[in-house]
Amino acid sequence: MGGFLISRDSNLYKNIVTTWKAPGEAWLSQFDSHILKIQQLWNLEPIKPIDNLSFHFVGASKRKSDGLEVVVKTGCDIESLDRERQWLRHFNGVAAQVIESDKALGATLLERLVPGTTLKHSKHLSDDEQTVIIANLIRELNSRTVTSGAFKHIADLAKDLDVLKGAVDDRMIDKARRIIAELTLDRSQDRLLHGDLHHDNILQHKYSWKVIDPHGYVGDPTFEMAVMMYNPLDAYPVHRPLRKTLERRMAILNEQINFDLQRMKAWTFAAAMISTAWDYGDTKKLLGIPFLIAQELRS
Numbered sequence: 336m337g338g339f340l341i342s343r344d345s346n347l348y349k350n351i352v353t354t355w356k357a358p359g360e361a362w363l364s365q366f367d368s369h370i371l372k373i374q375q376l377w378n379l380e381p382i383k384p385i386d387n388l389s390f391h392f393v394g395a396s397k398r399k400s401d402g403l404e405v406v407v408k409t410g411c412d413i414e415s416l417d418r419e420r421q422w423l424r425h426f427n428g429v430a431a432q433v434i435e436s437d438k439a440l441g442a443t444l445l446e447r448l449v450p451g452t453t454l455k456h457s458k459h460l461s462d463d464e465q466t467v468i469i470a471n472l473i474r475e476l477n478s479r480t481v482t483s484g485a486f487k488h489i490a491d492l493a494k495d496l497d498v499l500k501g502a503v504d505d506r507m508i509d510k511a512r513r514i515i516a517e518l519t520l521d522r523s524q525d526r527l528l529h530g531d532l533h534h535d536n537i538l539q540h541k542y543s544w545k546v547i548d549p550h551g552y553v554g555d556p557t558f559e560m561a562v563m564m565y566n567p568l569d570a571y572p573v574h575r576p577l578r579k580t581l582e583r584r585m586a587i588l589n590e591q592i593n594f595d596l597q598r599m600k601a602w603t604f605a606a607a608m609i610s611t612a613w614d615y616g617d618t619k620k621l622l623g624i625p626f627l628i629a630q631e632l633r634s
Contacts, residue, residue, distance in 0.1 A: 341366055347388040353617065354390060355411050362411035366392075373407055373442050377435055382407050391416070395447060404447040405434060413441040418485060422551040425527060429475045430546050431538075448540040448547075455534035455567040462572050465534060466584050468544055469563050470591035472537065476546075477556045477592075481527045489528070489554030490519040492609050498616045499608070507633050511608035514601045518555050528552045528559050533566035557598045560588050561606035564599075565625045577631055604632040 341348050341363065351359040362369070370382055374396070382394035391410035398405055410416055417438050423430045423445075435444040454465050493515045496508050529536075530550030537544050552558075564581060565571075572580050585599045610625035 341384075341392065345388070347390070347392065350390050351411065359411050369409070369440070370394075373409065373437075373440060376437060376440070376442075377405075377407075377444050379405070379407070403434075404449070406431075406445045406447045407442060408445060409440065409442040411441065413438060414485075416441050416443065418551045419443070419549055422486075422527065422529075422549045426476065426479065426546070426549075429472065430549070431540075448538045448545055450539055452539045453535050454537040454539075454544065455570055457539065462580070463583070463587060466563075466587045467591060469532065469534075469537065469560075470588050472544060472546060473532065473556075473559050473588075474592050476529060476532075476559060477526050479527065481525055481553055486527060486551050486553045488519065488522075488525075489530070489552045489558055490515060492552075495609055495612045495616075497612075499612050502615060502621060503608075503611070504633075507608065507629060510633065511605045511629075514605040518557075518598065518601060518605075522554075524556060525553050526556045526559075528554055528556070530558075531562055532559055533563045534570075535567060555598075555602070557594050558602050558606070560594060560599055561602040562610075564603040565607050565610065565628045568624055571624050577627060581628065581631070600632060604629055607632070 348363065351363060353359075355362070370392075373379070374382060378399045379396040380399060382396045384392065384394045385406075391408055393406060393408045396405055396407060397403065408416070417436075420433055420436045420438075420443050423433050423443075427433075431448055432446040433443060434446060436442065454460070454468060457465070460468070493512050496511055499508055528551075529546060530552040531548060532546065536548045537546055564584060575583075581600075581603065585594075585596055585603075588594050588599060589596055607625040607629040611621065611623075611629055614623055614625065615621060
């Protein structure tokens, strides 16, 4: 590969190879020509990668015809990127706007959010204020019903816990499975969920906030709050005990959107265990905020 945009030493390169193996390597080997095709397709200036990429390439550019500032997202997992595009279009207004897309190329052209500061980096806002912003977004997301499309149900995530067998107390795994089974039994109120709603996936756009990078699941509306409870992973509040942060965030969510406290606690535990399973599957280590929170909420 020419490598002018993705270095072999970058986290993005390593993550793609680790996650998608041979198909990922094949995609990377054609990356330079792939980006040129996207630039030509949408008449864009040279695409410049943004910082801190993880599993997909995201770059900024301008449309030559009118100077519109845009963002390009692309990757080798075409089906998941297509589901993300469907999700973003369903939530137009609260999510970053999809301008164009090409499923065959696995590419989406999005509006560029300005200034694009993440909620995590909005240091002038307290944790309470950030939690209120997330609550308002959850309210807006939950106001829309399920759309047609190939979105996984959150009940299917229970199988991801299998990797923890032998590494984590069986009682914690059993509790997470039981919660998922019990809280997905009645599906009459299911909604289309973001599924990864947290401080890094909420960006300021002018005078409002918009969401990006949905996982896209169908399920219990209360699940939507769970991921933010163990985020930001690299900037979690340290000025008070872990349980106090959890309790305070849940109290605000209960006040703002009337989510049941026990249901929130249950989903937070289950989601933290799922995140722990994903991390363990990649690293074979039990580290990080999600596992600490799962331990905190195990009883």
